[in-house]
Amino acid sequence: MSAIDTTTASDYTAGEMMTVTAARALENGMTCFVGIGLPSEAANLARLTHAPDVVLIYESGTLQTKPEVLPLSIGDGELCESALTTVSVPEMFRYWLQGGKVNVGFLGTAQIDRYCNLNTTLIGDYQAPKVRLPGGGGAPEIATNAGEVFITLKHSPRAFVKDVDFITTLGFGRDGKGRDKVPHIGKGPTRVISDLCVMKPDPDDRELTVVSLHPGVTREQVQEATGWEIRFAADLETTPVPSARELEVLRELKARTERAHAGQ
Amino acid sequence: MAEILSLHDAVARYVEDGATVAMEGFTHLIPFAAGHEVIRQGRRDLTLIRMTPDLVYDQLIGAGCAKKVIFSWGGNPGVGSLHRLRDAVEKGWPRKIEILEHSHAAMACAFEAGAAGLPLAILRGYVGSELPSVNDQIKFIDCPFTGERLAAVPSVRPDVSIVHAQKADRAGNVLVEGIVGVQKEAVLAAKHAIVTVEEIVDDLATEADYHPNACIIPGWAIAAIAVAEKGALPSYAHGYYPRDNRFYKEWDAIARDRDAFSRWIKDHVMNGRDA
Numbered sequence: 001m002s003a004i005d006t007t008t009a010s011d012y013t014a015g016e017m018m019t020v021t022a023a024r025a026l027e028n029g030m031t032c033f034v035g036i037g038l039p040s041e042a043a044n045l046a047r048l049t050h051a052p053d054v055v056l057i058y059e060s061g062t063l064q065t066k067p068e069v070l071p072l073s074i075g076d077g078e079l080c081e082s083a084l085t086t087v088s089v090p091e092m093f094r095y096w097l098q099g100g101k102v103n104v105g106f107l108g109t110a111q112i113d114r115y116c117n118l119n120t121t122l123i124g125d126y127q128a129p130k131v132r133l134p135g136g137g138g139a140p141e142i143a144t145n146a147g148e149v150f151i152t153l154k155h156s157p158r159a160f161v162k163d164v165d166f167i168t169t170l171g172f173g174r175d176g177k178g179r180d181k182v183p184h185i186g187k188g189p190t191r192v193i194s195d196l197c198v199m200k201p202d203p204d205d206r207e208l209t210v211v212s213l214h215p216g217v218t219r220e221q222v223q224e225a226t227g228w229e230i231r232f233a234a235d236l237e238t239t240p241v242p243s244a245r246e247l248e249v250l251r252e253l254k255a256r257t258e259r260a261h262a263g264q
Numbered sequence: 265m266a267e268i269l270s271l272h273d274a275v276a277r278y279v280e281d282g283a284t285v286a287m288e289g290f291t292h293l294i295p296f297a298a299g300h301e302v303i304r305q306g307r308r309d310l311t312l313i314r315m316t317p318d319l320v321y322d323q324l325i326g327a328g329c330a331k332k333v334i335f336s337w338g339g340n341p342g343v344g345s346l347h348r349l350r351d352a353v354e355k356g357w358p359r360k361i362e363i364l365e366h367s368h369a370a371m372a373c374a375f376e377a378g379a380a381g382l383p384l385a386i387l388r389g390y391v392g393s394e395l396p397s398v399n400d401q402i403k404f405i406d407c408p409f410t411g412e413r414l415a416a417v418p419s420v421r422p423d424v425s426i427v428h429a430q431k432a433d434r435a436g437n438v439l440v441e442g443i444v445g446v447q448k449e450a451v452l453a454a455k456h457a458i459v460t461v462e463e464i465v466d467d468l469a470t471e472a473d474y475h476p477n478a479c480i481i482p483g484w485a486i487a488a489i490a491v492a493e494k495g496a497l498p499s500y501a502h503g504y505y506p507r508d509n510r511f512y513k514e515w516d517a518i519a520r521d522r523d524a525f526s527r528w529i530k531d532h533v534m535n536g537r538d539a
Contacts, residue, residue, distance in 0.1 A: 003470055036342060059368055060290050060443045072509045073341030075291025077500055080442050089290055089315070089445050093369040098388050115391075121365070126398045132350045136395060137316075141369035144391045154350030170392025178392040185391060198407040261509045 012242050014195040015154075017214050019045060019250060022106075022193040022244035030103045030152070031055040031140050036074045039106035040150045042193075043252075044070060048249050057096065059138040061087045070257040078127050079262075097145045105146035105186075107139055108153050111164045114208050114228050116151065116171025116189040116201055118143070119164035125152040126166065140252070148187040155194040155225040162228035169227040177207035198239055202231070212237040266436025266486040271460060271495075274488040275301045278424045278456045279310075279318040286313040286373075286422040286454065287320060290445030291341060292502060295428040296320050298460050300533045303327045314419055315371045315446065316341070319498065319515050322395035323533070325361060326525050327428040332362040334420075336371045340519075343512055347519040357522065364399055370417045378453025379417035389415040425454035428496045428502060429481075432461045433468040436483025442502025444479050451481055460492035462504050473503075 012020075022042035026032060028051040033042045036058075044067060047054050055064050061077035066082035069077050080086045087096070096102065109120035110133050118139060124130030144151050153159055163174070171189050172178050179185050183197040192199040209231040210222055215238055223230060242250075269277070277474040279285060287295050288323075290359055302310075311332040312321055319340065324330055326348030338349050352361045362382050366374070373385035386405070396402040406414045427447040429440045438459050440447055451457040459481070468474050483489075494501075498508035498515075 056435040060292070061445070062443065070513065071342070073291045073507070075341075075443050075445075077292070077442065077502055077506055080292070086443055088448065089368070090372040090449060093372045093389070094376075098369070119482060121395075129354060130355050132338075132345070135335065135337050135347070135365050136367040136393070137337035139369040139388070140391075140393045140395065141389045145388060165390065167394040173392050184388060197532060 001161045014214070014248055016242060016247060016250060017239070018152060018154070018193060018195040020038040020200060020246045021214070021239055023049065023118070023246070024053050025150050025191055025193065026054050026106070029053050029055065032138060033057050033059070033097060033102045033138075033146055033247065035142070036071065037107050037108045039150070041070055042152060045246065045250050048253065049246055057085055057092070057102070061092045063087060063096065070253065072261055078223065091142060097141060097231050100145070101150070101235060102146045105149045106141035107142060107149060107169070109151060109169070110160055111151065111161055112151065112192065113164040113171070115160055115173060115206055116174045116192065117164050117173065118148045118151070118169040118171060119165045121166045121168045123165055130132070130177045136168045143169045143171070143188065144185050146186050148190045150191055150193070151189055152193045155196045155222065157225060157227045160226045165260050167183060172201060172206040191235060203219060207231060208264065209233055210236065212239045214239045215241055266432070266459070266483040266489045267438065268464065269488045271297060271301050271488055271492050274458045274490045275305055278458055279305070279307055280423070281307055282309045283423040284311040284313065286404045286420060287426045288314060288427050288445055288447050288448045288450040289496065290315065290443055291318070291387070292443040292445065292500060293317055293321050293428045293440070293447065293496050294499035295460055295495060296497060296499065298426045298428070298458065299324055300477070301402065302329060303529065303533050316369055317346060317349055318344070319512065320511070322346040322515075322519055323529065325349055325352050326358065326519070327529055327533070328358045330361050331359070333365065334364045336366045337366045340512060340516060344515050347516070349512040351522070364401060365395065366399065366402070366417065366422060367395065370402070371420070372417065372446055372494065374420045375449035375453055378421045379449040382419055384416050386414050386416050386419055406491070418469035420453050422454040424456045424458065425450040425451050425494060426458045427451060427461070428460045428492065428501070429479070430461065430501055431463050431465050431468070431471070432459065432483070432489045433465050436480040436486055436489050437468050438486065438489070439468050439471070439474065440479045440481065441473065448479060448481055452485060456487040457485070457515050458488045458490065460490050460495045462493055462495065462501055464491055476523060
């Protein structure tokens with residue numbers, strides 16, 4: 001690591017703060033089952049900075065992949081071409097995920113509630129939806145079969161709701177006890193990273209609690225963007241700012257990605 | 265033994281009104297040309313199975329071919345919604361459709377169980393999810409050995425499966441390379457399988473990319489092979505052409521509007537421009 005790594009940058013966006021913080025959650029050597037979008041951006045930033053040996057796997061069957069540019073879809077050719085190997089989708093879900101080979105699942109979501117339950121199915125009533133969302137995809141089993149789960153999404157009152165309209169994917173259930181006494185189940189969500197703060201489930205009752213505010217963000221801002229009265233940890237911290245190198249790598253990655261997708 | 269047919273004849277022979285059809289290809293090798301042929305032949309009341317409906321089922325749904333869709337992730341990857349799927353579910357246009365939704369893990373297992381000739385698939389899945397409350401095809405059973413509660417879903421056994429692959433040889437053996445998804449499982453789970461290919465070569469075993477562990481589907485497990493050059497566009501064929509990401513983005517605006525969609529189908533599918 002060069003001296004530049006510790007240099008802090010004052011000029012960054014809230015989105016960059018979120019991606020860098022999410023990336024830092026991944027430790028070198030972890031095996032991570034990556035969701036498309038923000039998780040994929042964060043996981044690849046981690047791989048290109050502090051965690052070169054992080055193993056990234058995508059549900060398309062691409063195992064230990066090192067994409068040069070971010071995939072638009074979960075099955076872009078780039079993922080296969082840069083993978084150690086590509087297995088069938090049943091093998092991916094059965095052997096690698098269900099078989100317990102994944103340390104962390106990295107997910108995004110449309111809605112999350114105070115017990116970290118995720119909704120990617122619909123807004124409104126199932127029989128007469130107001131908005132039909134894409135559905136579960138890999139998330140329901142990633143969330144229960146991975147060792148733990150990181151979640152990243154932008155903060156807004158529509159996204160952070162007291163109770164999700166539909167539990168597509170288990171956090172800790174409607175009462176916070178959804179994982180209690182279930183055999184062979186992962187720890188579940190251990191942190192949620194938004195563009196305003198970092199949250200963790202309370203160790204006792206599992207309610208999502210703000211543990212770290214991003215620099216310049218106030219408690220009031222987080223509360224306004226959250227659909228329930230959110231708790232703050234007693235020892236509330238300030239999230240470390242992105243380093244110049246993290247920002248440089250992230251910006252290059254996004255620029256490469258834009259060029260690649262525009263060229264096709 | 266696979267018969268080498270034209271795409272028109274393969275679809276006409278095996279895809280009947282009311283059939284249960286799986287067109288597979290996980291983002292890669294999506295059989296668009298075959299999907300368009302189904303639209304051109306005006307098939308109706310199909311039960312369409314696909315893990316990720318993608319644009320191909322958005323088009324079939326919007327064209328009125330589907331009565332039911334079984335899927336696990338119904339979005340436009342990296343872009344947003346499938347607007348034709350949404351319009352059908354939310355507003356019943358062009359007709360009301362029934363949906364049955366699963367998770368990827370369950371559908372992948374269900375295809376595998378179909379290929380294995382089993383009535384059901386078992387997985388450690390759906391724990392705490394509310395999907396079982398809206399899909400009566402998700403049940404739970406107790407393991408007879410350990411007592412563990414496990415999810416069970418019926419296997420997928422389509423009347424016809426359609427997949428796209430890079431190449432076949434004169435004996436109908438098919439080589440699939442790259443992201444292989446559940447293509448092999450879909451072929452083996454179906455009563456009849458149609459495989460569209462980029463090209464037909466004399467003998468796969470003499471091809472440079474043939475090796476002992478290559479993903480090969482034997483010709484005698486396939487009903488029909490049809491050549492469909494660029495048959496997976498706008499998805500891609502590993503080694504042949506890349507994914508047309510720009511079209512996936514453009515589709516958002518086309519599919520958002522019923523008239524724009526209908527015009528697109530008329531111009532690009534009914535008039536056969538992409539065939």
